[in-house]
Amino acid sequence: MTGADFDVLVIGAGPAGLSAAVAAAENGARVLLVDENADPGGQIWRKDLLDEGKKRKRDLVRRANDAGVETAFSSRISVVLDQSCAILDSDAGTRRIEFGRAVIATGARELMLPFPGWTFPNVFGIGGLQALVKSGFDVAGKRIAISGTGPLLPAVGSFLKKRGARIVIVAEQATSFSLVRFAASMVSQPRKLLQARDYLFGRNAVTIKPNRFIRSVRRDGSELVLNFGPSGGIDELRCDILATGFHLVPNTDVAMAFGCEIRNGRVVTDDFQETSVKGIYAAGEPTGISGVEGALAEGTIAGFAASGAHEMAEPLFRKRDRETAFGGKLDLAFMLRPELRELAEKDTIICRCEDVKFEQLRNRTTWREAKLLTRCGMGPCQGRICGPAYAFLFNQEVLEQRNPIQPLACGEIAKGS
Amino acid sequence: MKTGEKISIRINGQKTECLSGLSVAAVLLNCGIEGFRTSVSGEGRAPVCGMGVCFECRLEIDGRREVRSCQVLVVEGMEIFTDDGR
Numbered sequence: 001m002t003g004a005d006f007d008v009l010v011i012g013a014g015p016a017g018l019s020a021a022v023a024a025a026e027n028g029a030r031v032l033l034v035d036e037n038a039d040p041g042g043q044i045w046r047k048d049l050l051d052e053g054k055k056r057k058r059d060l061v062r063r064a065n066d067a068g069v070e071t072a073f074s075s076r077i078s079v080v081l082d083q084s085c086a087i088l089d090s091d092a093g094t095r096r097i098e099f100g101r102a103v104i105a106t107g108a109r110e111l112m113l114p115f116p117g118w119t120f121p122n123v124f125g126i127g128g129l130q131a132l133v134k135s136g137f138d139v140a141g142k143r144i145a146i147s148g149t150g151p152l153l154p155a156v157g158s159f160l161k162k163r164g165a166r167i168v169i170v171a172e173q174a175t176s177f178s179l180v181r182f183a184a185s186m187v188s189q190p191r192k193l194l195q196a197r198d199y200l201f202g203r204n205a206v207t208i209k210p211n212r213f214i215r216s217v218r219r220d221g222s223e224l225v226l227n228f229g230p231s232g233g234i235d236e237l238r239c240d241i242l243a244t245g246f247h248l249v250p251n252t253d254v255a256m257a258f259g260c261e262i263r264n265g266r267v268v269t270d271d272f273q274e275t276s277v278k279g280i281y282a283a284g285e286p287t288g289i290s291g292v293e294g295a296l297a298e299g300t301i302a303g304f305a306a307s308g309a310h311e312m313a314e315p316l317f318r319k320r321d322r323e324t325a326f327g328g329k330l331d332l333a334f335m336l337r338p339e340l341r342e343l344a345e346k347d348t349i350i351c352r353c354e355d356v357k358f359e360q361l362r363n364r365t366t367w368r369e370a371k372l373l374t375r376c377g378m379g380p381c382q383g384r385i386c387g388p389a390y391a392f393l394f395n396q397e398v399l400e401q402r403n404p405i406q407p408l409a410c411g412e413i414a415k416g417s
Numbered sequence: 418m419k420t421g422e423k424i425s426i427r428i429n430g431q432k433t434e435c436l437s438g439l440s441v442a443a444v445l446l447n448c449g450i451e452g453f454r455t456s457v458s459g460e461g462r463a464p465v466c467g468m469g470v471c472f473e474c475r476l477e478i479d480g481r482r483e484v485r486s487c488q489v490l491v492v493e494g495m496e497i498f499t500d501d502g503r
Contacts, residue, residue, distance in 0.1 A: 036469055038490060043468055049438060074488070109470045121451035121463035131467030132487065136439030137446045352465075352473060355458040380472040380483070385465075407483075 004084060006032040006070070008306045009099035011077050011254055014042020015292050016284025016299035017105030018060040023303025024103075025067035027312070032097065033064065034072045034088060040064075042107050043127055044292050048134040050163075056296075078406045080257035083277055089408055101279040101306040104255050104267065105299060108248040108285035111388050113336075114350050114358070115343035117217030118244070122224060126245035130156045133163055140164030145226055145237060146206075147171040147214035148245040149334040154199035156243065157206035168239050171212035171228060173246070174334050179210055182333035189326065191293070214244055215343055229339060247334050249388045250286045253400045262399070265391075272313055273302035281306050290327030297323055341393055350393070351386040353379020361390065367398045380407055426495040429502030441486035441497060442467070442474045453486065455500040476500065 013035035284295035377383030421437035452461030
């Protein structure tokens with residue numbers, strides 16, 4: 001194709017990135033697959049020490065190997081130099097790589113909303129707690145409360161129960177009307193219905209309490225004492241661990257660094273998953289949250305298109321479009337209720353890196369002003385946690401940061417460029 | 418694929434036995450450690466996102482500072498320091 005090191009660079013090895021790498025490599029492209037984690041799978045298929053994982057994941061990993069996909073795990077694209085050159089950073093140092101095309105499959109992260117006590121130890125993200133348990137955190141015998149919104153709540157609740165935890169509550173902020181309407185709209189998606197049946201009626205089923213949300217946490221010795229809204233619901237509840245998550249936020253940082261157009265927090269793509277920058281594709285959650293099936297379809301389309309096989313991508317459009325429609329149903333069913341904007345009190349920390357409090361932020365007119373005057377979003381996470389929370393709390397636009405995408409020693413930048 | 422063999426590491430100078438293949442964050446949580454890092458206003462903080470995004474679990478590993486402990490697996494002889502363990 002070109003004199004570059006690789007025909008296609010795939011950033012992220014979750015379902016979207018794996019399927020993109022497989023499609024491109026099986027079509028004859030030289031592919032480099034990069035992921036920050038030590039193993040492939042992304043978050044949804046994250047390696048579990050006690051479980052060999054989903055067959056679909058193992059199949060894709062095997063096909064990637066068979067097709068000669070080169071991999072760089074525990075590695076990050078930390079600087080995008082232009083649309084065919086980037087700096088890859090790992091423990092072993094930095095490396096400059098050149099590529100013909102790129103597929104951005106950087107996944108999503110959880111939306112964490114601030115409430116009094118959310119910075120205490122033993123308060124986790126829902127997906128975060130699941131990831132930690134998969135990597136060896138033992139929760140057997142722990143009393144765990146779950147609060148937030150979306151399909152991850154019963155899924156993780158059921159997973160934790162299987163690992164021996166006692167689930168004291170699964171508080172879903174959406175109303176029961178919303179949940180029933182959502183369930184009814186799922187009749188055309190048998191695979192998702194079967195999964196839901198497992199979480200709600202299987203051996204490790206959990207019960208969802210709709211119309212409930214965490215309001216505050218205090219500590220009593222090593223216990224967490226939880227208070228829920230709306231008023232007049234449940235009184236105090238005691239537990240060892242609280243996991244919260246208010247659905248997902250697309251990771252658009254790498255796409256921003258490439259200069260791709262972002263609209264409503266999502267990377268804009270055409271039918272072939274190509275972004276506004278020629279030769280740069282995006283697949284999976286960065287283009288909007290639509291789950292693993294959508295990610296697989298988008299990844300395959302992007303992989304074929306990036307390796308020049310547009311005719312092989314086209315038959316997958318219908319499946320992709322159906323799955324993207326599922327994303328729209330999620331957004332509607334799990335829309336955040338306005339009371340969640342009222343949880344933070346004046347001394348509640350919003351930016352966990354710089355310990356910026358709610359009262360320092362409430363009169364800022366833009367995210368930029370908040371950053372410059374209070375250092376909100378200026379710490380190591382670069383606003384990845386507080387940015388989406390700020391956007392929701394104050395109804396302002398928050399764009400993700402540009403180069404360098406990840407903190408990096410100055411000497412390493414000099415060596416790589 | 419199952420967790421590996423018994424290894425020994427040091428957390429804040431204290432010898433600790435654990436299984437290889439676990440993340441550093443998981444091992445510290447299993448030890449009941451609540452303060453991984455100390456925030457700019459002095460609060461003890463511990464892992465939140467579990468996937469390398471929030472940086473709350475960062476600590477010192479084998480002389481390298483500010484390492485995200487959820488992204489690193491324990492190996493024999495590893496030397497780990499929390500912020501208040503120094």
